[in-house]
Amino acid sequence: MEHINVGIIGGTKGMGHWFAGLLRKEGCTVHVCGRKTKLQINDLARLCNVVVVAVPISATAEIIKQVGPLLAKNALLMDLTSLKKEPVKLMLKNSRAEVIGCHPLFGPQLKDVTRQNVILCTARGKKWQPWLKEVFKNNKLTVLESTPEKHDKMMAIVQALNHFNTITLGLALAKTNIPLAEISKFSTPIFRTKLEIIKKIFTESPELYIDIIMGNLEMGKVLDIYEKELKDIRQTIESGGGTKLKEAIEKAAKKLF
Ligand SMILES: NC(=O)c1ccc[n+]([C@@H]2O[C@H](COP(=O)([O-])OP(=O)(O)OC[C@H]3O[C@@H](n4cnc5c(N)ncnc54)[C@H](OP(=O)(O)O)[C@@H]3O)[C@@H](O)[C@H]2O)c1
CATH class of the missing domain: 3.40.50.720 (NAD(P)-binding Rossmann-like Domain)
Known part of the structure; x- marks a missing residue:
């Protein structure tokens, strides 16, 4: 060559x-x-x-x-x-x-x-x-x-949904108006790991993540699933359905892992 x-x-x-x-x-x-x-x-x-x-x-x-x-x-x-x-x-x-x-x-x-x-x-x-x-x-x-189509479909999950979830968590944290220093005194290892991810997205180059979410044409379908899950989980929790939630998690775990 x-x-x-x-x-x-x-x-x-x-x-x-x-x-x-x-x-x-x-x-x-x-x-x-x-x-x-x-x-x-x-x-x-x-x-x-x-x-x-x-x-x-x-x-x-x-x-x-x-x-x-x-x-x-x-x-x-x-x-x-x-x-x-x-x-x-x-x-x-x-x-x-x-x-x-x-x-x-x-x-x-x-x-x-x-x-x-x-x-x-x-x-x-x-x-x-x-x-x-x-x-x-x-x-x-x-x-x-x-194929480009399959790639974008998978990225709607691996990147767009994933980053959407992180952005939602970060924005919700900020809305609580509790200073991070105060929250950190009560933090667990899992919470600190999540905070690092939020920090990366919020401070390094938020425009990249926004473009990844907004430019993915498959995102609407994935967000419909996510939004429905949020509503369903909230309803289950509020109606005291701990057993129902556990069953749902176990069923999903079997599918996923
Ligand atoms: N960052 C990641 O984690 C990552 C991972 C995988 C794929 N990607 C992809 O890689 C691509 C670049 O992302 P990045 O994060 O590397 O961006 P970046 O760090 O902002 O770098 C962008 C590069 O493009 C140049 N540039 C910007 N606008 C330009 C223009 N109009 N004409 C010519 N050069 C221009 C910049 O140079 P000047 O500012 O000097 O013009 C710089 O060299 C994106 O498509 C992104 O989706 C990024």
Whole structure:
């Protein structure tokens, strides 16, 4: 295979920066750009046979439309977006290049990525997919091929519902108007773990989590289930139905574990 020059749009920080490090380790030449870098999108398209879109979800569509038409048929256009249906559709529509949607299921702060999951949605071409799989496998990541539709359906649960639940808990905690210092004096290990998760979402980059929830078209269905569960559990508790709740938990445990 020819020498691989990779251009990462959004490679100055976050997930794009993490991917740049991984690819350099694999012997690729990596160029990155952000909004203020000297190299810009046109330069990356000219210099590279692989172009990666790793910008915030809200900017992804615009960047794909900009870079897609600049790439040759034998190049690879891929992304790292946390949603796959819309970006993959746009990459196919706006370029002739091979297209792979990619979603590493962890954040750029994670020090050891061994056995973490990466989802690939190979959408056009056969040339680049074996190379990309090899890159991840060399770094002990677990690669799974999926369709963009299935990916987004699963992310409605693993990310959107999960983060929705955390945001709800954090907002409810704030509404109690009891200072955290006071709550902490009474805290348990499980509560402190949950608080750490709330802190991460509320203080690191809330916009990423909001985009993950709001951009997932499957979210409505999942929220309907969640809302109904909340109402049912409350009703059961208020009507003194401890046994009914225990039965419901046991039935769910059998299904889940
Ligand atoms: N963070 C995670 O945990 C995580 C995990 C998996 C996947 N992802 C996905 O990775 C992508 C990036 O997320 P992130 O958390 O890494 O974001 P981030 O930390 O905010 O980094 C975004 C990058 O994009 C650049 N950028 C922003 N707007 C741009 C624009 N209009 N044109 C060109 N470059 C632009 C930024 O550089 P400048 O600010 O210098 O312009 C920066 O390099 C998203 O699609 C997200 O869904 C994130």
